[in-house]
Amino acid sequence: MLSAIEQMEVTLQKYYTRTEFPTVYGDGMILNPRSKLSLFQTESWDDEDLTNNYINGAHRRFVNQYNNSSSVDVNKPVSINMTNNKKREATDDAEFLAMLTEQSAKRCRNDYDRYIELPNNTAITSSLKWWHSNQECYPDLARMARDVLAVPASGYAVE
Secondary structure, three states, X not given: OHHHHHHHHXXXXXXXXXXXXXXXXXXXXXXXXXXHHHHHHOHHHOOHHHHHHHHHHHHHHHHHHOOOOOOOOOOOOXXXXXXXXXXXXXXXXXXXXXXXXXXXXXXXXXXXXXXXXXXXXXXXXXXXXXXXXXXXXXXXXXXXXXXXXXXXXOOOOXX
């Protein structure tokens, strides 16, 4: 009996060490429209650096691997093209133009940012069904969700 338990422990350690690479589980929590980032704000996630690693890491992976849209970076200055190369008149309000540019940039945010801004919906029973229904609204993020949510969080074969 002791030999079987030791073999079981070796097998479990083999598989559980693979979970030390946190991207799948963290990304999976973020891509769950019921919870998104709210799980990282609970007391059990008191390590702010670790929390930021999960949140920033998921965003970085999306931008680097999945973001194919031509979104606008709201932190990057946007040049305004004046028609007919006319000089701006003194009546143009620079602050107003800056506000319009910022608002326009916000409308062009990437899938990840738009998804995170949505309120959590606790009525959703299946993340997979939600992503299937909303893949046209978030095509780039839906590709990430397909990759991440295809990995089971646990399985009976290991246990």
